[in-house]
Amino acid sequence: SQQGEEDPQALSIQEGENATMNCSYKTSINNLQWYRQNSGRGLVHLILIRSNEREKHSGRLRVTLDTSKKSSSLLITASRAADTASYFCATAILLTDSWGKFQFGAGTQVVVTP
Amino acid sequence: EPEVTQTPSHQVTQMGQEVILRCVPISNHLYFYWYRQILGQKVEFLVSFYNNEISEKSEIFDDQFSVERPDGSNFTLKIRSTKLEDSAMYFCASSEGTSGTETQYFGPGTRLLVL
Numbered sequence: 001s002q003q004g005e006e007d008p009q010a011l012s013i014q015e016g017e018n019a020t021m022n023c024s025y026k027t028s029i030n031n032l033q034w035y036r037q038n039s040g041r042g043l044v045h046l047i048l049i050r051s052n053e054r055e056k057h058s059g060r061l062r063v064t065l066d067t068s069k070k071s072s073s074l075l076i077t078a079s080r081a082a083d084t085a086s087y088f089c090a091t092a093i094l095l096t097d098s099w100g101k102f103q104f105g106a107g108t109q110v111v112v113t114p
Numbered sequence: 115e116p117e118v119t120q121t122p123s124h125q126v127t128q129m130g131q132e133v134i135l136r137c138v139p140i141s142n143h144l145y146f147y148w149y150r151q152i153l154g155q156k157v158e159f160l161v162s163f164y165n166n167e168i169s170e171k172s173e174i175f176d177d178q179f180s181v182e183r184p185d186g187s188n189f190t191l192k193i194r195s196t197k198l199e200d201s202a203m204y205f206c207a208s209s210e211g212t213s214g215t216e217t218q219y220f221g222p223g224t225r226l227l228v229l
Contacts, residue, residue: 031217042118042205043157043220061124088157092215100215102147104157 006089006108013112019076021108023089024069030094032065034074037107039087046087048073079112086110116140118205118221126227127196135191135224137206146189147207147218148181150174157205163189196228 007022023032031050035043049056049065049072056063062075077084086107094100119138139146148160148183161171163181181191189208193200203225207218 033217037157037222040203040225042222043207045217045219048217090218095170101162102159102215102218104149104159106134106156 006105007009008108009106009113010109013079015079015081015112015114017079019079019083019110019112021087021089023072023074023105023109025072025076025091026070027091027093029067029091030100031092032063032072033090033092033102034061034063034072035088035090035104037088039085043084043088065067076110079110081112081114084110084112102103117155118206118208118219120172120204120221120224122224123222123226124225128183129198129228130195133193133196133226135193135204135226137191137207137221139189139208140210140219141187143208143210143219145169145209145218146181146183146220147209148191149205149220151205151223153167158190160191160204175178193226196226201206201226201228222224 005024031048033048034046037043047058047063049063062079065072065087076102086109088107090102090104092100092102121136146163149157151157159172161175162169178194182190203223205223206221209216210217
């Protein structure tokens with residue numbers, strides 16, 4: 001599998017339900033970030049979690065990171081129709097002391113129906 | 115709130131033509147990137163740029179591609195001789211910080227269609 005693979009590929013839920021998606025990666029990371037992309041639009045940064053952090057919250061978003069399993073999860077609580085989008089994880093890897101790179105996964109397409 | 119801007123929003127070109135995609139990163143950012151996303155597929159890294167030079171490039175970024183920061187605000191991606199398979203959404207991003215692994219802020223993208 002590739003660095004930063006999301007699971008599931010697609011998720012359909014009702015408004016008010018929680019949505020959980022996972023991201024697995026292969027190499028050690030500096031941080032992992034989640035982005036949202038509405039159809040045909042640019043990517044919007046949601047949250048960044050560093051390799052020494054295990055959990056982070058931002059509003060209705062909760063991100064966990066398990067470096068031993070090389071995986072992260074994004075939970076959206078009490079979903080709304082406006083949460084309909086594709087969600088991508090991006091792994092950031094330090095290549096040198098001053099430089100790193102990002103790699104995006106294929107994304108999870110979330111559809112929230114009213 | 116500062117944002118990354120890109121022009122044009124859409125571009126249609128004939129195969130073999132040169133295109134230049136333009137981006138204005140956030141003004142105090144030091145790291146700049148280009149990504150592309152073929153319809154329905156993942157976001158693919160093309161190139162990163164720091165201190166007026168390419169820091170890293172992917173296999174996609176071959177000799178047909180080049181980047182430039184012609185002045186203090188613009189960051190451009192040039193495709194010299196476009197191919198049908200270059201049709202995609204191209205995103206510019208920028209970040210501050212010291213490592214290039216911090217949050218990247220994306221522009222709205224340029225949709226390129228090569229006929």
